[in-house]
Amino acid sequence: MTETPAYQVLARKYRPETFADLIGQEAMVRTLKNAFAADRIHHAFMMTGIRGTGKTTTARIIAKGLNCIGADGQGGPTTEPCGQCEHCRAIAEGRHVDVQEMDAASRTGVGDVREIIDSVAYRAASARYKIYIIDEVHMLSNNAFNALLKTLEEPPAHVKFIFATTEIRKVPVTVLSRCQRFDLRRIEPEVMIAHLEKIAGLEGAQINHDALALITRAAEGSVRDAMSLLDQAISHGAGETGAEQVRAMLGLADRGRVLDLFEAILRGDAAGALTELAAQYADGADPGAVLRDLAEISHWVSVIKITPEAVEDPTIGPDERQRGQDLAARLSMRVLSRMWQMLLKALEEVALAPNAMMAAEMSVIRLTHVADLPAPEDLLRRLQDAPPPPSDGGGGNGPGRTPATGAAVNAMGAARMPSGGGGGTQAALANEPSALAQYARFEAVVELIRTQRDMRLLMEVETHLRLVRYSPGRIEFEPTADAPSDLASRLAGRLQGWTGARWGVSVTGSGGAATITETRDTERRAREAHARENPLVKAIFEVFPKARITDFRDPEAAVQEAAIEALPEVEDEWDPFEDN
Numbered sequence: 001m002t003e004t005p006a007y008q009v010l011a012r013k014y015r016p017e018t019f020a021d022l023i024g025q026e027a028m029v030r031t032l033k034n035a036f037a038a039d040r041i042h043h044a045f046m047m048t049g050i051r052g053t054g055k056t057t058t059a060r061i062i063a064k065g066l067n068c069i070g071a072d073g074q075g076g077p078t079t080e081p082c083g084q085c086e087h088c089r090a091i092a093e094g095r096h097v098d099v100q101e102m103d104a105a106s107r108t109g110v111g112d113v114r115e116i117i118d119s120v121a122y123r124a125a126s127a128r129y130k131i132y133i134i135d136e137v138h139m140l141s142n143n144a145f146n147a148l149l150k151t152l153e154e155p156p157a158h159v160k161f162i163f164a165t166t167e168i169r170k171v172p173v174t175v176l177s178r179c180q181r182f183d184l185r186r187i188e189p190e191v192m193i194a195h196l197e198k199i200a201g202l203e204g205a206q207i208n209h210d211a212l213a214l215i216t217r218a219a220e221g222s223v224r225d226a227m228s229l230l231d232q233a234i235s236h237g238a239g240e241t242g243a244e245q246v247r248a249m250l251g252l253a254d255r256g257r258v259l260d261l262f263e264a265i266l267r268g269d270a271a272g273a274l275t276e277l278a279a280q281y282a283d284g285a286d287p288g289a290v291l292r293d294l295a296e297i298s299h300w301v302s303v304i305k306i307t308p309e310a311v312e313d314p315t316i317g318p319d320e321r322q323r324g325q326d327l328a329a330r331l332s333m334r335v336l337s338r339m340w341q342m343l344l345k346a347l348e349e350v351a352l353a354p355n356a357m358m359a360a361e362m363s364v365i366r367l368t369h370v371a372d373l374p375a376p377e378d379l380l381r382r383l384q385d386a387p388p389p390p391s392d393g394g395g396g397n398g399p400g401r402t403p404a405t406g407a408a409v410n411a412m413g414a415a416r417m418p419s420g421g422g423g424g425t426q427a428a429l430a431n432e433p434s435a436l437a438q439y440a441r442f443e444a445v446v447e448l449i450r451t452q453r454d455m456r457l458l459m460e461v462e463t464h465l466r467l468v469r470y471s472p473g474r475i476e477f478e479p480t481a482d483a484p485s486d487l488a489s490r491l492a493g494r495l496q497g498w499t500g501a502r503w504g505v506s507v508t509g510s511g512g513a514a515t516i517t518e519t520r521d522t523e524r525r526a527r528e529a530h531a532r533e534n535p536l537v538k539a540i541f542e543v544f545p546k547a548r549i550t551d552f553r554d555p556e557a558a559v560q561e562a563a564i565e566a567l568p569e570v571e572d573e574w575d576p577f578e579d580n
Contacts, residue, residue: 011227014199016057017092019065019079023195023223024187025054031182033079036065041077042180044152044161046137048168049184052224055164058184059133062162063099064091067127077128087127098127104139113144117151120159129160137163138170145172152178186221189213189315195223196230205234210243213315218250251286255316258293259323261364265294265339266331270368277364287360288350295343297324302336304328335371342367436472436501445475445495446516452498460487462520466512475505478512527552 016022019029035041045062047055064081071084081088090096102112116132124130134140140148152161152175163179165171187195196212207230215233219226229250237245247254257280264273280290303310305328311321346363353359439445449458464483469476479487492505514522528549531537541547 009228010199010203010231011224014202014227016054016061017064017083018081019061022054022058022061024191025058025184028058028182028184029079032062036077036079039077041066041160043155043159044179045163046168046171046176046179046181047162047164047184048181049166050186050220050222051166052219052222052226053184053186054223055166055184056133056135058182059135059162059164060091060099063096063131063133063160064088066129066131066160067091067096067098069128096127098124098129099131099133101133101135103136104134105136108139108141108144110141110143110147113140113147117147120151120156123156123158128158130158131160131162133162133164135164136166137175138165138167142172145175149174149178187223187226188221189216189313192216192219192221192223192226193314196226199227199230200234203234205237206240207233207237208242210317211237211241211246213317214243214246214250217315248284251284251289254280255293255320258290258297259320259327261290262294262297263327265364265367266335266371268368268371270365273364273368274361277360281357287356288347291343291346291350291360291363295340295347298336298340298343300324301327301331302333302340305331305333305336338370339367342370436499439472439499442467442470442475445470448498449494452494454494457490457494460484461491462516464515466515468508468511468513473501473503475503476508477505478508478510480515524552 019032022029045059047058049055061081064083064087065079066077067087068078068081069075069085069087070078071082073085075082075085083089083092087096091099094101100116102116120130120132122130155161161179163171163175168176168181168183193209193212193216196207196215197209200207200212211233212230215226215229218229229246233241233246233249236249257276261273261276261280264276277287277290281287300310300313301324304324308325308328311324311328313321316324342363346360346366349363350356350359439448446458446461449461460483464480464487466478466480467475468478475491477488484490488505488507492503495503495505531549531552532541
């Protein structure tokens, strides 16, 4: 009975066997071919690049080329190994005694490198060269690298080293200087799509161009990732695979619908944007993936705005290209940059939130609300076109205010009005005195801060603010030496936000009274000194000299507190010994 051969994944089944099979690495292939042809083969190679670009595959092809003897057994080193001689077959199957592969991720120490150092003195058992392929070489310890340096600099003529790494910056420069370095590039989308179409044809699978474009975009230039996704897509589509199946497989939203969501956000249509987000979520799209797609579109449209030829991306359909061009023409770079920054923040929140969909919805709401914010040049135009401030006492130019400053403040107030022109602004100014009437004394302001539970601002006001002059809506103070530099601006901003009225907070260099904390400490010291004059208190301190006075209570307050804590009296309590 013949056993059915085990299934082999596409990434291994179609692994390149020669330099001609490598895709997207023309510069490296040309260099190696010229080096082999001129007999200038280096003794150590360093392959670096992202995952899945062919680093280990290239190392094995070099090993085969160095040891290939041809089908007739008379050949020499070549960039076109025959694949038929005993050395080519043994290297391809991973069983050649003279080609040793070591995974530096699991063998990182000096002892592992010492095995290599001890064995390089012996010639190859059957091949032309003894070759050491060390994968993920950046994982070696510093001591292991140091132990390898001398051998790597002056190896025997029959020894070749081939290193592969994804983290080239972690490899010591002393090692890099002894190697010939090749940087393997990401595979371009056009090359990747053509390669996937070829593999799908060899497998007899029906998969359309849009589906291959989605796989290529998800692979991010990695051939192994693309092959693995193609393998999965063929199984998912059961013979015929389209873009919808691939989106469902990858948990992606339809790019056209993501563009619809993008445009709804830019229109400020919060309800429409949330509806579209919910629909994509119901169809299986991951909220984080939707936000990543929105960020990708923001980047893509920004790049199109700067370099219009970037729209010719083979992984993007013609309809999406047209919409991208329209968005680039309509949107300013400031709007796109702001959306990019907010989406980056939103992605962080989604990753940390207990419910990703809720975080995504809140992010979309924020994006829609800032979509119609005026640009700085529009605000500046409003400031310039704003009417001059009124000349009466309520809104005139006070000390330190110029007409331009007053105009700026009035313009900002007008910008905050929901609608209307100068009449709305004057009405708001007229309502400010009534809004400030309840803050006749500075103590009321302090109580407002305490009520709003802004403990940091309350502490700073009580500790660092020496009041010089106060009137409702106007605070002038002298800061202490260690006061925060932004205390005045933060205090004005908080008060305006809480009261709805403008507050002028200014700083002077002298003339301030004691801070609230200083006043409170002075009163406490005075009360403590008075209490210590009491004969009973004196007697207590004589017996307990280390005692401290921690609090003061008036007799009336003590009586009230005792009454509150006392149990309520029961009027008709039953007495078991009382005669009926």
